[in-house]
Amino acid sequence: MVWGSIKKKFDTMFSSESGVELGEDYVELEADLKDQHSKVLVKPYTLTKYEDIKMVLNSVREGNTISILNIGPLKEKDITELKRAIDKIKKTVEANEGDIAGFGENFLVVTPSFAKVERGNATPAEGEPTAAPEEGTEEL
Numbered sequence: 001m002v003w004g005s006i007k008k009k010f011d012t013m014f015s016s017e018s019g020v021e022l023g024e025d026y027v028e029l030e031a032d033l034k035d036q037h038s039k040v041l042v043k044p045y046t047l048t049k050y051e052d053i054k055m056v057l058n059s060v061r062e063g064n065t066i067s068i069l070n071i072g073p074l075k076e077k078d079i080t081e082l083k084r085a086i087d088k089i090k091k092t093v094e095a096n097e098g099d100i101a102g103f104g105e106n107f108l109v110v111t112p113s114f115a116k117v118e119r120g121n122a123t124p125a126e127g128e129p130t131a132a133p134e135e136g137t138e139e140l
Contacts, residue, residue, distance in 0.1 A: 044070065
C-alpha cells in the first residue's frame with residue numbers, strides 16, 4: 001500500500017519533469033549519441049617548430065584521428081628539436097596505445113589505438129596472403 005503511493009509520486013514527478021516515460025517495470029531513457037565520434041579523420045600536419053606537436057598530441061588523445069606528419073621542415077631547421085618532438089609524440093602515442101611509424105625520410109604516421117601500421121618486416125598470419133613489403137616503412 002505504501003509502496004504503491006510512493007511509486008505513483010515518482011511516476012508523476014519523473015514523467016512531468018524530465019520527459020522520461022516510465023513503464024510498469026522499467027524506465028526508458030533516450031540515448032545521447034551526439035558526442036560520439038563515428039568517423040575517422042585522416043589529417044596532415046607539417047612540423048616547422050617544436051610547438052607544432054601540440055595539435056598532433058591533441059589528435060592522439062582524442063583517439064579518432066590518423067595523423068600524417070611532414071617532419072622535413074623541422075629536420076632541415078633543427079635536428080635536436082625534431083628528436084625532442086618525436087620523443088614527445090612517441091611517449092603520448094604509447095600511453096594512448098596507438099602506433100607510430102616512419103615513411104620515407106620526411107614522414108611519420110601516427111594512429112590511435114584502433115589502428116595499427118603494417119610494417120614491411122611483419123610476418124603475415126596464417127591464411128593471410130603475402131604481399132611485398134612497403135618500401136620505406138620503419139619502426140620508431
